């Protein structure tokens with residue numbers, strides 16, 4: 001029997017190529033993108049018209065807000081507000097994620113820990129992180145420590161819970177395989193099988209953690225800061241600088257969107273195998 | 283017989299030296315307070331060094347459970363397992379397994395090559411590469427080293443699992459219904475391929491299957507299990523010379539005779555179902 005023979009026996013299309021590329025898929029994606037952006041343009045157009053028709057001065061037209069936004073990005077606000085905000089959000093996200101992954105792996109791995117930690121964790125998770133801001137301010141002042149700490153506290157839970165779950169629910173078949181083919185013991189099992197198998201769920205936790213980091217950033221800056229985007233929005237509102245207030249909100253939206261986009265790109269690379277695997281179920 | 287890997291060895295030598303031995307094995311499963319399943323009643327069997335043994339039994343009779351107990355993956359409730367004279371507490375280093383569900387046993391985050399190399403971390407990289415190449419060549423997948431398992435068909439994935447097993451240069455190969463989920467044509471090709479690999483490498487092989495034809499075609503001896511709780515109903519010697527050709531073997535009168543007997547044995551075994 002020859003190679004071609006046995007490989008052909010498995011049938012045409014036996015090798016499932018990455019069916020993602022291809023002209024048709026490309027066209028569908030372009031169409032989807034065009035529709036999505038078209039709808040955004042429509043909404044912005046409606047905003048523009050509503051803003052121009054508005055007599056209460058509560059809604060400036062989109063064009064005015066957009067100009068203000070460009071001014072923000074090109075002006076002092078970039079260094080005094082936007083960058084500090086981003087730095088805090090990312091620092092909090094990174095710290096919260098690290099703590100969440102480490103604790104989550106520990107909890108998922110040593111099941112004996114669960115009975116001890118369960119109630120405490122469920123309680124702590126139920127406490128909304130912003131509620132701890134006043135306490136944090138007492139302890140650390142209205143400092144970056146406070147803000148980053150509260151952001152981390154907000155991000156930690158989804159990461160921790162997803163990681164624990166992912167580590168616990170590794171396919172039993174993978175564990176059997178590892179026990180036959182990876183003879184290095186528990187540490188090797190964790191590193192070579194459990195962690196990779198849990199990555200999709202860890203990533204899902206990180207995604208939620210990222211969104212929460214931005215929310216916590218805004219809250220912490222509104223309450224305990226004299227800089228940052230959250231504070232900028234508040235300042236603008238107090239000065240009745242509505243254009244700037246709207247620009248701040250719009251900028252937050254854009255930043256959140258860009259960060260999510262970046263995260264998705266990283267995720268797609270890291271989890272190419274996972275999407276390939278799932279792609280077959282569809 | 284530990285380090286022989288070259289095709290030069292014409293056929294495995296048969297010795298009567300027992301390599302794997304199970305005595306009075308029993309296994310229950312209980313799910314909390316729920317009903318208990320008596321999977322394995324009382325199974326004793328032994329496999330000689332270099333022998334190819336097939337275990338047949340009806341679906342759900344505890345074949346996979348038996349294999350997991352044999353390999354040290356699962357602790358039996360009663361009885362004991364000995365491998366090369368030693369009691370089995372963990373998976374022996376020179377034992378490889380091809381699992382029933384290839385899509386849950388190959389690692390989807392690793393390429394075919396890295397899956398095949400998975401058990402070889404102790405070796406230098408160049409040796410690992412060479413072993414993987416050699417194993418993939420034996421299962422005729424040399425062109426697919428850089429694919430991911432999920433990009434391959436079921437039969438090809440099962441061949442990757444076989445390559446992963448033989449790359450270990452094992453002494454014993456356990457296979458759990460390796461061809462159950464591939465189509466009939468592929469199945470015949472895989473059976474012939476596996477039989478010739480096992481012979482070429484001088485492996486001691488234990489094949490679990492519920493396909494009687496497959497058991498007779500591939501094995502030196504067929505062990506027939508009853509329905510759950512399983513016990514050994516009969517052991518039949520297959521005196522058909524090797525190398526065997528699937529069509530020729532199936533035309534032999536010995537084949538039909540064995541086939542009929544095993545069929546009757548399985549059909550006649552009392553089903554002690556709950």
Ligand SMILES: Nc1ncnc2c1ncn2[C@@H]1O[C@H](COP(=O)(O)OP(=O)(O)OP(=O)(O)O)[C@@H](O)[C@H]1O
Nearest residue numbers: 311312319321340341342343344345346347348492
């Ligand atoms: N981990 C487990 N927990 C509870 N019951 C189990 C477990 N593993 C197997 N069983 C039960 O033990 C019995 C034997 O299962 P096993 O998988 O060994 O059968 P099998 O002969 O391999 O079946 P098949 O031919 O379908 O592969 C079944 O009734 C099954 O429900």
Ligand SMILES: [Mg+2]
Nearest residue numbers: 345346382458
């Ligand atoms: Mg089974």
